[in-house]
Structure formats: structure tokens, C-alpha cells
Amino acid sequence: MPAPTTEKKVSNKNLHKAKKSKNDEFYTQLSDIEKELKHYKEHFRDKVIFCNCDDPEESHFWKYFSENFEFLGLKRLIATHYETEKPSYKLEIVADTNGDGRINKLDTIRTPLMQNGDFRSPECIEILEESDIVVTNPPFSLFREYVAQLFEHDRKFIIVGHQNAITYKEIFNLIKENRIWLGYGFSGGAAHFINKYYEDYATAGDHREGMIRVSGVNWFTNLEIQKRHEDLILYKKYSQEEYPKYDNYDAIEVSKTKDIPLDYVGAMGVPVTFMDKYNPDQFEILGCSYVYGEPIGYHIEGKGFNVSISGKEVYKRLFIRNKKLS
């Protein structure tokens, strides 16, 4: 992979720009993959893993699984490569094909695809159907479609996505119904991706050579992890002064997840970053501050959906309630 020479920082604005220009070429670092996937080890045993948005020759997802094939006890590993306009190929590891007594990347079989490796192509969907767990960092610009396909085919997955996706109409409903949740995440909620086609983003501190820093990225999964069964420790007491009510919802504003009051029974508005601490045994997600996420019974009829306090708009919110108090 050609190494860019400067370090860049991507703000949400620039990420949006990147999306628009179809620049989805962010490559996940091996260290980030290792940090997340170590929590799913028991899920991988005897499973077929599919990395369907990966150039296997460059992807660290492929590297991780091919090098740990035996350690994880995989049944089969497949990765497909995407080409915009020509037929592509897949790489696969199934058995000790070279007879050296071990199953690893030396046993890789390369097979041409008839189509271009698009995750939506019939050929890739066929492989998807044969797989147990999909693990990759799909293009941010196709995230909705990508997740919809996983649910359509009822697959397990561990994928990278932006936290903004939490409030996408299609994704929010899945979040609310506890059919998708966040994984362990990247350090400090930001990831450094290897980026080969970067644009002229503003530079700032916290840079790494050949990397692009994207804030607000996370792992999305539907595999059980210990983290989502850990209670968030609450320490603050509710007071009217500290937790004002919204103009348009029967809910209080909690601007920081760590400040969720331990004794408030009703609905609370929290930032989307709450999802990182969400334990479905502790909290219920009631809705979000969009028309499609209306927290039934808590939105004041006839008023708008963007949260506001004394006429001043607040950034988007999720509405939750503490299940242990009622």
C-alpha cells in the first residue's frame, strides 16, 4: 500500500466531504482489529468468516484471521476484493492444502470471481449465505445498505461504522430493538485509519504518519459481548436546577452520559455517545429526537422534534429511561 507522506485529521465535516466524493478508502489498522476482536474469540470457533469489503492482499482483517486461523479454530475464511468495473477475485483458506501440518496463509486459494466483488452482487451474496460472521470495515457511504443486507440475510457481524449512523432511520430502529449494538470501540472514540487517497484535510495535533484521524467511529455488532451487560455506575442525584426539562418532550436534559441521575424515573435525553455505555438490562431506549424515533408518550403533541430548552436548540438526543427504577 503506498504510504502517504503527511498526517491528516478528518473532522465530521471533512468526513462528510469524503463521503460525497466517494472517498471511502480508509484502511483499518491491525492493532485496532486485534483490540476489538479479542473480545469475540469464543464466537469464532468453527465458524465461516467473511470479509466482504476487503482487498485481501492489503486488508488487515484478512491478515488477522489468516494468521490466527488455527488459534481461533476457524472453519473457513473468505475475503472478496472489489473492483469498480471489472471482474474480481476471492481469497479463501479452508484446510491444510500445502500439507505442511498447519493451516495458515500459505494455504490460501485464489479464485477469480465472475462479477466485480461488490458486496451486493449475486456472487458475493451467495458467499454471504454460506458464512456465519461478517467482519470488515465497509464503505461509510454505503453503511445503511450494507447493514440492511446483513439483516436481510440474518447474518452475525462485527463492522466499523460512524456513530452518526446510530440515528439513521434504518439503524436507529435496530438499535432500539436491541438487534444491533456497539462494540468495545476505538481509544478515545477516534480511529487512525491508513489512508491512501486522502484529500486536503486540515491538519492539527494528534497525527500519525500516513494516517487519517476520524472521530466518532465505532464497532457495530450483533454478537454477545460482556460489555453490554455491565451497569453504568451512576453517582449524581436529580435536581430540577441541574436537569432542565425540554420545551417539546416530557424529558430532562442530561448533557453528559456520566451525569445520568441515579434516581430519575422518567425519560432522559442523552447524547448519542451514550450508546457506548448502554446496557439493555439497565436502560430502555425510548426514542430519539427525530420524527421517526418519537418516544411515544413523551413528545409534546404539536411541537417540533429537535430538542430545545427555553427556546434554545440542543444537539440531537436519544431518549432513555432507567429500567431499574420502575
Ligand SMILES: C[S@@+](CC[C@H](N)C(=O)[O-])C[C@H]1O[C@@H](n2cnc3c(N)ncnc32)[C@H](O)[C@@H]1O
Ligand atoms: C473503508 S474501506 C475499508 C477497507 C478494509 N475493510 C479495511 O478496513 O482495511 C472500504 C472498502 O470497501 C470497498 N468497497 C467500496 N464499495 C464496495 C462495494 N460496493 N462492495 C464491496 N466493497 C466495496 C472499497 O474499495 C474499500 O476498500
